[in-house]
Amino acid sequence: xxxxxxxxxxxxxSDQIALFESMVLTHEKALYQFAYRLCGNHHEAQDxxxxxxxxxxxxFAKFETGTAFDRWLYQIIHNLYIDHYRKRKRRPxxxxxxxxxxxxxxxxxxxxxxxxxxxxxxxxxxxxxxxIQRGLEELSPEYRTAVILCDIQGLSYEEISxxxxxxxxxxxxxxxxxxxxxxxxxxxxxxxxxxxxx
Amino acid sequence: MNCxxxxxxxxxxxxxxxxxxxxxxxxxxxFHCPECNEEYEQLMSxxxxxxxxxxxxxxxxxxxxxxxxxxxxxxxxxxxxxGFYWGSRILMTAxxxxxxxLTTFMLFPMKQKSTAQTNLSFxxxxxxMDQNITIDQPVNVYQASWVLP
Numbered sequence: 001x002x003x004x005x006x007x008x009x010x011x012x013x014s015d016q017i018a019l020f021e022s023m024v025l026t027h028e029k030a031l032y033q034f035a036y037r038l039c040g041n042h043h044e045a046q047d048x049x050x051x052x053x054x055x056x057x058x059x060f061a062k063f064e065t066g067t068a069f070d071r072w073l074y075q076i077i078h079n080l081y082i083d084h085y086r087k088r089k090r091r092p093x094x095x096x097x098x099x100x101x102x103x104x105x106x107x108x109x110x111x112x113x114x115x116x117x118x119x120x121x122x123x124x125x126x127x128x129x130x131x132i133q134r135g136l137e138e139l140s141p142e143y144r145t146a147v148i149l150c151d152i153q154g155l156s157y158e159e160i161s162x163x164x165x166x167x168x169x170x171x172x173x174x175x176x177x178x179x180x181x182x183x184x185x186x187x188x189x190x191x192x193x194x195x196x197x198x
Numbered sequence: 199m200n201c202x203x204x205x206x207x208x209x210x211x212x213x214x215x216x217x218x219x220x221x222x223x224x225x226x227x228x229f230h231c232p233e234c235n236e237e238y239e240q241l242m243s244x245x246x247x248x249x250x251x252x253x254x255x256x257x258x259x260x261x262x263x264x265x266x267x268x269x270x271x272x273x274x275x276x277x278x279x280x281g282f283y284w285g286s287r288i289l290m291t292a293x294x295x296x297x298x299x300l301t302t303f304m305l306f307p308m309k310q311k312s313t314a315q316t317n318l319s320f321x322x323x324x325x326x327m328d329q330n331i332t333i334d335q336p337v338n339v340y341q342a343s344w345v346l347p
Binding site: 049175176180183187 | 206208209210213215240241243244245247248249250251253254256258260261263264266267268271
């Protein structure tokens with residue numbers, strides 16, 4: 001049975017929730033990679049993914065049965081990221097250093113894994129992965145998303161055009177320009193590594 | 199195909215997004231043009247590099263995060279549904295209306311009194327309603343109406 005058929009058959013709410021959960025778990029890793037490559041750090045990626053999943057959960061009834069679930073989620077996450085990116089660009093965050101931070105009574109303390117200060121983890125992380133991430137961060141969000149979806153997530157141009165809601169020609173030019181920008185940033189590193197190995 | 203066209207199609211060729219005829223022409227051009235071939239090799243290495251990039255470890259429970267977010271939404275105080283929010287609004291409106299009417303009643307009785315006094319003095323100057331009036335000399339209707347209450 002295809003996903004579309006499953007969605008069409010799962011009428012009761014409990015079935016819909018169970019189906020949603022199973023589909024999320026199926027694409028868990030791919031979604032996390034996408035969010036991480038977009039944001040560039042784990043904290044932002046987790047926040048983006050949480051909000052994206054929440055939006056998807058709320059509007060799961062509107063999920064079109066003919067479309068793929070992962071692409072639908074990529075679209076939601078991409079739109080959220082673009083909105084957030086534009087807002088952040090318009091209003092840079094200002095924090096007062098004089099006023100103490102006010103804590104709400106209802107505030108909960110959540111333990112979050114520290115990804116930045118763990119030297120072992122830092123050492124274990126791939127150097128190439130870091131280099132790629134730095135390169136991706138240099139690209140504008142539109143180019144970055146197109147390159148990530150094509151080269152890391154392995155989507156076709158048609159699928160990317162559905163996610164980004166643009167023409168295949170636009171996708172093609174974004175990927176091409178994105179790769180050329182990445183070449184400028186990554187090629188010296190790749191050549192250096194190749195020379196060292198060879 | 200010239201060099202410009204080929205260079206614009208390199209990424210599409212790498213991703214197998216060209217039709218068979220374009221692919222054939224593209225390969226023929228690469229075979230004869232070392233500059234375009236070099237650019238193709240470079241972009242191909244970028245694609246391979248991205249494809250082989252290590253996957254970041256997922257130390258994050260998506261469903262747990264989702265349900266935490268749903269709980270957070272439930273706990274959040276919504277001013278639109280809060281009873282105190284609407285109660286205070288109604289009280290404010292009532293207070294405004296009361297202040298308006300009080301001000302109006304404070305002002306209007308003063309004006310009504312003065313109008314009534316003017317009318318009385320105009321219709322019968324110096325004569326009370328229960329007084330007996332006698333007119334000694336002949337007067338016309340207009341003079342009588344002036345004197346009589």
